Amino acid sequence: MSILFLLIPLSIIVAITFLLIFIRACKSGQFSDMQTPAMRILQDVTIKNKTK
Known part of the structure; x- marks a missing residue:
């Protein structure tokens, strides 16, 4: 559950970028x-074609 507090803001930052x-x-x-x-x-x- 605590990983969501990291992933959601990170995904929002990537989307805005x-x-x-x-x-x-x-x-x-x-x-x-x-x-x-x-x-x-x-x-x-x-x-x-250039031929010599």
Whole structure:
């Protein structure tokens, strides 16, 4: 029973930490462009081999 007095506050601290990290990532623009990475795989890019 006494372990709950340690685990509950610890889990709340971890949850708040992850929430703050997520909010910081959103504010810095980490998730602002969701289309370009998905479309990049569809672009036809040819790589020219340089042979000597």
